[in-house]
Amino acid sequence: MLSHVIPPPRGYTKAPNGLIRHPRIGSDAKVLVLYIQGLPEEARDKALSEHARALRMxxxxxxxxxxxxxxxxYVHEKRESVAGGRWRTVQVFSNEPLTDDQAARLRAGVPADGYANTSGSGVPGASPAPSAHFPTVGEPTGRMAGGQLPADEEQGEDSSHPPTEAAETEEPGGEPEAPSQEELLLAERVLLSLKRQARQLTLGVREARKLAGLAAEWLRRGVSAGDLRLALSSALPAEGVRTAFGFLAxxxxxxxxxxxxxxAECTSPPPPSPLIACDGPGEEHLFRPHASWVSTCGPCHREQQRAYWADLMARAEADPAPPPPSWRERVAIEIRANEVASG
Known part of the structure; x- marks a missing residue:
């Protein structure tokens, strides 16, 4: 392969090679990281789902x-309760992988281990973002580790609080809806129980909590806990599961x-049958048959049935059938039949 690469003089985003060359991360995820990293700081303050929508993802x-x-x-989430018995999800984004402890330090407002807060913007571990001017300006800095805490999406508020769980269960073409706490707890129990189905699906408690939002969405769509467990543990790959967390996610x-x-939208009812003329007596009238072989409407069909049975009963009364033979007569008939057969 011939390659010709020209470094752009301005308006570019530095991409970590570890992310670009990662063999297990899809291209959509890589584009999403680079898109958020290249935004001006004031434009980053959104939930991950909003940035994805901007990319039509x-x-x-x-x-x-x-x-x-x-x-x-690259993304860490944590559910936490707020006033009024509501729940929200704190999202921490980074263009470099963070451990759970580093993400927890960022949520607490202190620099993560190994990442200094050089931005001066109040967001721990975030480097100065490109400005909205063109060309972008700013002095070069050291390694950047995210720590973006998106603004609150609840009721259109704009505050320093993280977004609600809506980003977890948002569906295209519909309003975001968060799973209930009961669904999340049940989903977590189902995930932890998978080790009894297959040892290679063993999850830790933290891993199960990270996947609980995805699993709870199944429950919210009417899937039972047993069916969810079966869907996750059946038809495992023949070569085995390398990582339970990645496979289940x-x-x-x-x-x-x-x-x-x-x-319901995909299974629309079939069109109604066309109106046809009834073959029954009386004035001509139309009806809609329930089957292709039907030629009379309901009232005419019932009237024909009544006439048929009335005629049958009248014939039976006019020419009654002879009474059946007695048992003596049936024995005599049987004896004569045997005599004829043996003679």
Whole structure:
């Protein structure tokens, strides 16, 4: 392959080679990381799903990309309760993989281990973002580790609080809807129980909590806990599962069943049968048959049945059948038949 690469003089985003060359992260996930990294700082303050929509990345493509980023440490999420008994999800984004401890430090407002807060913007571990001016300006800095805490999406508010769980279960063409706490707990129990189905599907508690949002979406779409467990543990690859977390994250996204309203839209009722003329007596009238072989309407059909049985009963009364022979007569007939056969 011949290659001709010209470094752009301005308006570019530095991409980590570890991300670009990662063999298990899909192209949509890589594009999403680079897109967010290259935005001005004031434009980053959104949920991951909103950035994906800006790239026209929705539905399963977005869920797959998000699962890849969560699996390999580029996105970390944590549910937390807020006033009024509501729940929200804190998202931490980074263009370099972060451990759970590093993400927790960023959520707490302190620099993650190994990443200094050089931005001066109040967001720990974030480097200065490109400005909105063209060409972009800014002094070169050291390694950047994300720490973007998206603004609150709830009720259109704009505050320093992280977004709600809506980013977890958002569906294309519909309003975001978060799974309930009961669904999340049940989903987590199902994920932890998979080790009894197959030892290679053993998850840790933290891993199960990370996948609980994806699994709860199955429950919210009407799938029972038993069916969810069967869908995740059946038909495992013959070569085995390398990592339970990555395999289950991929299966939860790729095999997600459609919502009931989507199924109803796809299975529209057939068109009604055309009106035809009834073959019954009386004035000509039309009806809609329930089957192709029907030629009379319901009232005419019932009237024909009544006339048929009335005629049959009248014939039976006019020419009654002879009474059946007595048992003596039947024995005599049998004896004569045997005599004829033996003679």
């Amino acid at each position: 929705t539905g399963r493509a977005y869920q797959k990309a998000k699962a890849d980023l969560v699996t390999y440490g 991929h299966r939860l996204v790729e095999k997600l069943p459609p919502r009931s309203e989507e199924t």
